[in-house]
Amino acid sequence: MTQTRERVAQSVAGRQALFSRPATVASCVGFVLIGALQALYGPAVPALREEFGLSPSSAGLGLSLHFTGGVAGVLAFNAIHSRISNRALLAASYALMAAGGAGFAFAPDWPLALAAAFLGGLGFGGIDYGLNQLFAVGFGDRSTAMLNVLNAQFGIGAVLGPALIAGVGYVYAFGACAVLSGALILCTGGIRSEAPVTSEDKPAADDGGGGGGLLSRVLIGFLALYILNVAVEAGVGGWEPTHLETVGFSATVAASATSVYWLMMTVGRFLVVPITLRYSPERILTVCAAGMTACLLLALIPGAAPWAYAGVGLFIAPVFPTGLSWLNRGLPQAKRAGAWVIAASMIGGVAAPPLLGVGIEASGIHAVPWLLTVLSGASLLATVWLIRLTRKPAA
CATH class of the missing domain: 1.20.1250.20 (MFS general substrate transporter like domains)
Known part of the structure; x- marks a missing residue:
């Protein structure tokens, strides 16, 4: 025994x-x-x-x-x-x-x-x-x-x-x-096949009954969330230097500020680690989306723009990895869905800068923060929508 x-x-x-x-x-x-x-x-x-x-x-x-x-x-x-x-x-x-x-x-x-x-x-x-x-x-x-x-x-x-x-x-x-x-x-031998059991193994949306429509809406919501966030990420990285030079900063300051933006994305992922142990992914992503939007509005003030873009990097940093964890818990077909959102993020990263360029050509470089704010605000709405969907049981 x-x-x-x-x-x-x-x-x-x-x-x-x-x-x-x-x-x-x-x-x-x-x-x-x-x-x-x-x-x-x-x-x-x-x-x-x-x-x-x-x-x-x-x-x-x-x-x-x-x-x-x-x-x-x-x-x-x-x-x-x-x-x-x-x-x-x-x-x-x-x-x-x-x-x-x-x-x-x-x-x-x-x-x-x-x-x-x-x-x-x-x-x-x-x-x-x-x-x-x-x-x-x-x-x-x-x-x-x-x-x-x-x-x-x-x-x-x-x-x-x-x-x-x-x-x-x-x-x-x-x-x-x-x-x-x-x-x-040679270092892949320590990877096994079975995933551990978690305390949150019950998905919010079940694949039984009439839940197919709900699952489709949840997947669409996550795809939208990732495409919008990657569009903001790539848009800031691609257009921040031009915007900062346009509002009066030197090319050196603009390039340095953009490097700080990317650095803050790395720092933010380390800083959020202890937070993830206390708060749910959806709560973290809601704060991130709101923080990004606020920082982009702050970037409309020329003197504050470099600091504001650094703040965007800090808030956007946890979105990609934390969203995957939320996706895994909120969608039963998480393995397949995870691949789709990762692929969507890659496509979004390639497509976003030139598409933003079209909008900038129509409205001018000074509109960069406004255009990015619209995308960030839409990601906040997508996050709130996803919270409602993943808390709603399948029919």
Whole structure:
């Protein structure tokens, strides 16, 4: 009888540990890696133009193919995740990133480099989807906190990537990413298949009865929430420097303020970790949306604009990881839905800056805070709507 109890206890303990400690650390390193990889393409443009004789628009195709591969990777790995293990999903993704990074570094011509960027993007999408999904369920009641820790590593990588390019050049930088990707394949052994039990396992919307319509509305709500927030995130990052210069700041101050904005996104994800242990994801996201909107309104005051944009970075930081935790608890088909919202966020990040550019052409640079405030206000409405939907039982 005692042995039976011990076996049961061991079984429960096994289910409670989706990640071993070394695998958790390696996963965080993996997010540093994908943050660095995404950030390498922009600073590599001058060297790529000289190496392959490219126009600016042609050189920019590297990042476009990377993002295209990322969206395809999210959807493809989501489609096969039920048929392969968590370890196989991540190992395959790291292998694709290794092949893509090495291919981009040593490609003899530009078409092969673009193919390598797409290949690396597939692996990038697999890691982005896989680790976000597994962290959303892999740490029990601490999953929201760990998601924020994980995504903060992406910001660290995004800071390190350009520095790496400046120090060693694009060939060695992409080559180093390829080597690290290959090494991380060896660190996937500590990832198991069963998610831990949490104290909030009852989803707010059930898949039985007539709940299909409710589930569709919840998914649409999360897609809208992510697209709007990524539009604000990319919009501030893309248009803050131009707006600050227009209202009287120097180019140096504008560039520095934009760097602070991205830095605050990383800091905010660390700062929210203890908060996630006390408050629900939906409450945190409501405060974030309200704070973002207030900061963007503050950016209408020229002298306060740099500080206001930094505040936007702080408030928007927890949205992506914390929203995934809320999605997992509020929607029964969280695995499939998680892939869709991650893919939507990638598409939104690419589409938002040029679409905002159309609005800016019509209304002027001074309207940047107004346009972003509209998007942020809409994300606040989407958050409130989602709270009502996820608290409403299925019919």
